[in-house]
Amino acid sequence: MGNPNITNPDSFSSIIEVDNRKVFVNVTGVSTCGKPSIILESGLGMDSSAWKDVQSEVSKFGRVLSYDRAGLGSSSIGSKPRTADKVASELNLLLEAIVNEHNVNFPPPYIICGHSAGGIFAQVFNHNFSEKVGGILFVDSSTKSQENFCKSEHGVYPKIIDAVDKALQHDLELKNPGKVVWPALYCESCTSPLVGDRYLCQMCVHYYNLCAECYPTKAHEECKQHKSDHEFELLTKFEGDMESTRDGEDLETFAANLKLLTKLDDANPDMLKTKPISVLRGNPSKKNFFKYFVKGWSKKREAINNYIDAEFKDEVNYLLDNFDNLDAFFFNAEQLCIKELKNLSEDWTYAYAENSGHCIMFDEPEIIVEEDTEAFFSCLNSEIDGMIQEYNLEEIDSQYIVNFYKKIIPIINCSYSSTVKPLVTLTYAQTLDGYIGNKPEKKEQLLISHKKSMILTHQIRNMNQAILVGINTVLNDNPSLNCRIKKSQQHFQEKFYKVILDSNLKTPLDAKIFQVEDSCKVLLFCLEDNVTEVNFESKVLKFKNTFAAEKLEIVLVPGLLLEETESVKFDNLSNNSSRIKHIQKKKVLLDLKKILEVLKIKFNIEKLMVEGGSAIISQFFKYNLADCCIVTVSPQYLLGGGVHVTDSLNGEDINGFKLKDPQFRQFGDDIVVVGLIQ
Numbered sequence: 001m002g003n004p005n006i007t008n009p010d011s012f013s014s015i016i017e018v019d020n021r022k023v024f025v026n027v028t029g030v031s032t033c034g035k036p037s038i039i040l041e042s043g044l045g046m047d048s049s050a051w052k053d054v055q056s057e058v059s060k061f062g063r064v065l066s067y068d069r070a071g072l073g074s075s076s077i078g079s080k081p082r083t084a085d086k087v088a089s090e091l092n093l094l095l096e097a098i099v100n101e102h103n104v105n106f107p108p109p110y111i112i113c114g115h116s117a118g119g120i121f122a123q124v125f126n127h128n129f130s131e132k133v134g135g136i137l138f139v140d141s142s143t144k145s146q147e148n149f150c151k152s153e154h155g156v157y158p159k160i161i162d163a164v165d166k167a168l169q170h171d172l173e174l175k176n177p178g179k180v181v182w183p184a185l186y187c188e189s190c191t192s193p194l195v196g197d198r199y200l201c202q203m204c205v206h207y208y209n210l211c212a213e214c215y216p217t218k219a220h221e222e223c224k225q226h227k228s229d230h231e232f233e234l235l236t237k238f239e240g241d242m243e244s245t246r247d248g249e250d251l252e253t254f255a256a257n258l259k260l261l262t263k264l265d266d267a268n269p270d271m272l273k274t275k276p277i278s279v280l281r282g283n284p285s286k287k288n289f290f291k292y293f294v295k296g297w298s299k300k301r302e303a304i305n306n307y308i309d310a311e312f313k314d315e316v317n318y319l320l321d322n323f324d325n326l327d328a329f330f331f332n333a334e335q336l337c338i339k340e341l342k343n344l345s346e347d348w349t350y351a352y353a354e355n356s357g358h359c360i361m362f363d364e365p366e367i368i369v370e371e372d373t374e375a376f377f378s379c380l381n382s383e384i385d386g387m388i389q390e391y392n393l394e395e396i397d398s399q400y401i402v403n404f405y406k407k408i409i410p411i412i413n414c415s416y417s418s419t420v421k422p423l424v425t426l427t428y429a430q431t432l433d434g435y436i437g438n439k440p441e442k443k444e445q446l447l448i449s450h451k452k453s454m455i456l457t458h459q460i461r462n463m464n465q466a467i468l469v470g471i472n473t474v475l476n477d478n479p480s481l482n483c484r485i486k487k488s489q490q491h492f493q494e495k496f497y498k499v500i501l502d503s504n505l506k507t508p509l510d511a512k513i514f515q516v517e518d519s520c521k522v523l524l525f526c527l528e529d530n531v532t533e534v535n536f537e538s539k540v541l542k543f544k545n546t547f548a549a550e551k552l553e554i555v556l557v558p559g560l561l562l563e564e565t566e567s568v569k570f571d572n573l574s575n576n577s578s579r580i581k582h583i584q585k586k587k588v589l590l591d592l593k594k595i596l597e598v599l600k601i602k603f604n605i606e607k608l609m610v611e612g613g614s615a616i617i618s619q620f621f622k623y624n625l626a627d628c629c630i631v632t633v634s635p636q637y638l639l640g641g642g643v644h645v646t647d648s649l650n651g652e653d654i655n656g657f658k659l660k661d662p663q664f665r666q667f668g669d670d671i672v673v674v675g676l677i678q
């Protein structure tokens, strides 16, 4: 494995020479513009194999590097002590070497995904090489104050940890004496913490660990996940002097690294403030590896008791017998850790992996994959802050949104079976009091969405082939109806239609839909009954003289008589009497079914996004013509009144419905609700 053998620059695992040391790297995923570069940083004493399940998945939407830190896995030993400063410099050299010497396309900014102590290394890297870090995903990460939380919250608990630690170091029964090597792991057979050699089942869906003591007892033959066909491999062999093989990744240096980070943060407290972070936590009741220490070591009660001061013995032994009593302690410490991590940045997201312990990458790798994309997504969002109004957005990888959209709307990814209409997605944003727009007389667009949900809207525009709105929306908002994600614009422009339902051709000639620099075609749907009217004819002529045929098409469709209203007029007569005049008023709207048919058959539109306003949305509901809904709910009240989403149904007797398979996701301050319309 000595020489770098990078035959496929897109995906390779190799040992490369960096600063006279051999470093094992595993680079996967295709590197293309706009895709993130993600670094997977393992927890204490863990090598790159910890990311096996995560890396293959994350690689589908980004460029991913995992590597063995010095002294771990297949990398050679580094100088001691293994301070986080040193780890950060070595990582930086590694990145420079793979990019500059080995011509690997792995450009910054990096999203660092740090598990456990890997989160501390990621933060120190950010302090020392800030310009290279785009964001951090903390996977059940250690925090710099975690040890203080233990000490301050629970007097006796640290005594147990101390005692266990000392017992671990001195217990002669152990085959591989030394400090805890796998602080997050425990033997699945004897439940002791993993110390020394570690055997790992290669066949199990989730890793199945055995310690060196249990392996010879054939405990693995009872492996629950694989009763047969299991295949254990010695993952880490400790020969002779343990310090030299694991190169100092011990709890002592770990504690020193927490202090180092505290110092760096004190000097520069805002290093992560504006960068996006994702805080992903396992379930405290499942991840209490300290608890496992205690559990495993309760068998060796005697050894532990040797290291507990007499005054604490009773209490400690009580706790050893009643592990559940520790839950409240762990819960409190967990809350403090989460708070500390969230406080690192103003742009944080938080996710809870309920079915995971501390090693989320083993228990629920799929959650990390989701959070990775989230971190990436918000990372780029922060770069484009404030640019949304300038039609100048950088491309953002739509994968996260696409996945989200696809996940909840399976039909969007299948061929939509209807031959008479496109797949219709209704999207709109509303306040908490249900308004989608200001009062019409205000003649001003109501900005509801947060910029992140707005970007979502633009992504969804980009995933469709046409946007449809009603004439009042054009008159009131003067929208552009374009896609402001720069690099997606090409695709968008070539294939996109802006569709306006404008019965009487009221769209102004200088409307923004015509003015923005794109080559989308505008389709104005008008009422065919109008065609004989002179006034209408002259308007059509004006449009035809102003716009080329490839920019605009006026499509005439039949109207649908919705209702006949009778209004009453009082005529003032000069003779002081009054006469009552009855007027029949027809309310005619364009026939939506016909419009959808034309869009599908004449213009080959398979996917249509309907953005509003109220009348349009209401009619789509009324005639059950939409397939799914994407509704942004913003945490604001308008109060003063405005346009409600279904105002124009005027209390008609129509059955309500519930979205099928609804999904909810936070984008910035907003909640986006997505679901199918049955």
Ligand SMILES: NC(=O)C1=CN([C@@H]2O[C@H](COP(=O)(O)OP(=O)(O)OC[C@H]3O[C@@H](n4cnc5c(N)ncnc54)[C@H](O)[C@@H]3O)[C@@H](O)[C@H]2O)C=CC1
Binding pocket: 427, 428, 429, 430, 435, 436, 437, 438, 440, 444, 445, 446, 448, 469, 470, 471, 472, 473, 474, 476, 477, 501, 502, 503, 589, 590, 591, 592, 611, 612, 613, 614, 615, 616, 617, 619, 643, 648
């Ligand atoms: N918050 C959001 O996401 C959005 C809000 N809006 C807001 O909605 C308001 C405009 O809504 P509305 O006044 O209800 O007007 P609208 O934009 O829905 O247009 C309705 C008009 O379209 C024409 N039309 C032709 N055929 C039709 C049909 N089959 N069904 C319905 N209308 C048809 C009619 O002239 C009708 O009066 C504005 O305040 C705008 O800002 C608009 C879009 C999205």
Ligand SMILES: Nc1nc(O)c(N)c(N[C@@H]2O[C@H](COP(=O)(O)O)[C@@H](O)[C@H]2O)n1
Binding pocket: 428, 429, 445, 446, 447, 448, 449, 453, 454, 457, 469, 473, 474, 477, 478, 479, 480, 481, 482, 611, 612, 632
């Ligand atoms: N998603 C969303 N959030 C809001 O707060 C809104 N006001 C709207 N309005 C819709 O978006 C159109 C504006 O489009 P451009 O940005 O000018 O392209 C507007 O006409 C509504 O349809 N949407």
